């Protein structure tokens with residue numbers, strides 16, 4: 001991290017961000033040209049939307065036309081940075097503090113250890129190639145949950161060499177990093193003609209996918225991916241959406257629309273684009289299993305009872321009576337009570353295990369409204385929430 005603490009007031013001296021997408025000075029020239037021509041392609045596309053209702057619902061747009069969809073993208077993807085971008089190096093500290101609108105953890109699946117019987121090459125394939133990453137949303141998430149640390153900003157140098165600071169105050173910062181896969185030849189739709197519109201549409205669909213990661217709040221912050229379910233090709237890998245309007249749905253719908261709108265795509269290209277949007281749809285999970293949060297309180301209550309019971313049993317076992325010296329009547333009572341307590345413990349264990357079992361949920365639309373935090377110039381607040389008081393539902 002650069003050690004150049006800047007006063008927040010200095011931000012007002014910096015040039016205002018342009019409304020259109022800005023590109024980093026560090027992007028290789030050919031990548032820059034491709035991305036600019038992709039945006040021109042979008043601008044010149046006469047959008048053919050077959051299912052306007054579905055389109056409108058997912059994008060939150062009343063009219064599905066090119067200017068609206070361009071605006072949708074520009075609000076969510078504002079800065080494109082190169083593969084070498086390193087958020088740790090390109091972050092500066094501001095003198096204020098980030099105040100988030102909530103401190104609710106986003107829905108995240110646990111990272112599972114890779115199964116040992118998975119072949120190495122299969123593991124590598126499943127790890128996937130990063131095509132693009134919404135780093136703006138990621139650094140917001142990091143900053144939001146690093147309590148006690150100051151507000152931060154990302155340093156961005158555009159292609160004209162002008163530097164600006166982007167305060168990290170929302171998943172909507174819109175800073176997207178190009179990954180190794182975005183321009184990888186073997187991942188293009190048309191490998192023979194790299195300038196084909198089909199390739200441009202495929203890359204645009206990725207931008208739209210990343211755009212959705214700039215949305216969401218609280219539990220749905222940044223529309224984080226969940227683990228793919230049992231039996232899925234990406235089983236256990238966080239490459240699926242457990243909602244109906246996440247990045248994979250957005251990417252699929254826009255690519256489907258591009259297939260219908262493309263005027264110079266060949267049948268082969270269209271077929272390949274269809275396979276891509278089917279793959280994207282295939283990562284939208286309609287039902288999924290998860291722990292039922294509603295049971296947490298009851299489980300906590302039962303755990304207390306269980307602990308008491310265990311203590312009771314342990315102490316009874318320690319002072320187990322001597323059958324010879326003790327009154328035989330007492331020996332009976334002791335073992336009867338001990339047996340009773342042990343049965344109760346077994347029943348309690350079973351009851352807790354039942355409540356902890358995952359239940360099936362239907363995927364829903366998540367609230368796409370982005371959370372907007374603020375950077376406040378103030379002394380550290382006394383009543384900042386502690387980790388223990390974080391809400392989970």
Ligand SMILES: [Zn+2]
Nearest residue numbers: 209213225247
């Ligand atoms: Zn994603």
